[in-house]
Amino acid sequence: MTTNLTRTAAVLTLVGVPTGLALTGGLGETVLVGALAVSLAGLVLAARRWPLTVLVLCFCTVASWRVAGLIGAGWLWPATAALVALVLSGRLRTAIIASALMLFWGLNWDTFVHPHSADWVLAQLGGETLWVAAALAGASAYRSTLRWRAETVHRIAQDEQRRELEAGRRRAEERVEIARDLHDVVSHTLAVVGVHLNVALDAFDEEPEEAKASLKLAQEVRGRAMTDLKTLVGVLREDDLPAMESLERLISRVRDAGLHVSFNAVGDPVELPAPVATAVYRVVQESLTNTVRHAGATRVGVTLRYAPGSVLVDVHDDGTTTGPVTDGHGISGMRERVAALGGALTAGPVKNGFTVRATIPIAEPR
Template sequence: MTKNLTRTAAVLTLVGVPTGLALTGGLGPTVLVSTLAGALALMVSAVRRWPLAVLILTFSTVAAWRMAHLIEAGWVWPATAALVALTLAGRLRTAVIASGFMLVWGLNWDTFVYPHTGNWVLAHLGGEALWVATALAGATAYRNTLRWRAEVAGRLELEVHRRRAEERVAIARDLHDVVSHTLAVVGVHLNVALDAFDAEPEEARESLRLAQQVRGRAMTDLKALVGVLREGELPALEGLDRLLDQVREAGLEVSFNEFGDPVPVPAPVAAAVYRVVQESLTNTVRHAGAGRVVVTIRYAPDSVLVDVQDNGTGGAGMSDGHGIAGMRERVAALGGALTAGPGRTGFTVRASIPITE
């Protein structure tokens, strides 16, 4: 349970307890009800560290107030926040057993110790049972969603590593092909130059010039390939569609927009674009709690603009992470700039990367 959820649960408890008592007809003196609501909210604020202890203390407090007739309704529902916290901590069975115990206790108390009519008991305890079942089901669904998103984020990282390995093998083959081809072509031109050196010096000179051109192009290709091997980049944007599909499997609504005419993008720039999108989506899946994310790529003759915006609430914990810092360093190394932070509706990552030879 995150800090934001804990604060929200504490506030809802502070407001919800008096409201619930008023709706169920169990409202006692204002001072007592306010004291109970404040005490329960204070307990909930510690639920992240001690969920079971908070649940036991909350149940005990509510039961004591009911049996002392300080409030006239409510056995389980005032402890909803503690039950939800325990469920989110992976202890659903404990939450169900505790709820069942309190409902049975309340049934015995309201039926035999201080009897109420059958309709009153059915309305109050039946309503509590339905409320608690709904709360626990919602908490379980939310926890499963978080676990699924974390699993998808892990799959994204594994996919990146797999693609890196495949790309490095392909680049190794390219290195072999470039070197073999270059040596063969340069060897042919050198042989021609050697044969024509005395009889046809112009032809020899032309062969040497062509050999030098082939050598220059080969050096450029080798430099780019070796740089990719060193950095472990993925110099292709074709993999974005597959990346977006994997994020959609996590339950996120993903929109992808491209503007401008796609231009030939050098390998380092393509790799940086891919990394910005991949890392941003991974952060969204893991931390943002978002339901929708929009990925936009704008092409210009001399630059590429990448924009990733979600509608989540996890921006405060995302802006200082290592992933953001790594993206910023990667983009800066290419002469670009990256900004990341909370936007109007969520978290936004925006990078501008110049296209250079």
């Protein structure tokens, strides 16, 4: 559970327990009911870190209050938030077993220890069973949605990497062909120039005009060859970079996975050197992947700020990590890539979520 979701569950517990007891006719002393609601809400605040412990404590609290006669109804539904937290942590089976045991305990208590009519037991426990089943189903569906979103973004990242590898392979093949052309141009030029130089050398004394013409032809061949060589070498030196269209396509595909992503470019856009453009793309790609897989966020903003001599990449989401930030989240790799270009990257939780921020110099190294 994220921090916002945990707080919402605590508030719902604080309000829902007195309301539910009033609706089920099990409302006891107002002060006692308020104390129960506050106790359960306080436990829910710790559910993100210790979901199973919180669930056990909630069950024990509700059961003890029922056994002591402090409240007259409700075995399981006051602990709904704890059950949801357990499901979101990936323990659906545990939540189902715990719910079944608690309902069985309540059935025996209300039937044999503190007997009620069959209609009363059926109404109370039947209603609780339906309520808990709906809560568990909803929590399971929400968790499945988060997992589907994470898998989708992971596939997107893999597809992008495969496309880049394939593009790199094609570029390598093209450069091999260009290198062969370069070899052919050099070989042909040297051969032709050599022939004309030999002719000029043989005719230098007896036919100076013919020697002069041969030297002129050799010079022309050399000039044409130099033009071809410059063109081929220029192609070999070209650096492909992830264009802005590629970045926007990545963001669009993440949106299709169900995550609300906003993208803004601030300042006057400039053409980024290939290493810088690649670093920008990788930072955004890795940050979005981590957001979906680890943060449980619903919204994320990507901002590029162009400043004189540098570009700032800012990726901020409204979720939180479920543990300490480690190199396993890909942050170390992003930091090393940015540092290699003379930039700096910071990443960590902030007041309203999690932020990755990288500042990269635009000027290419000399």
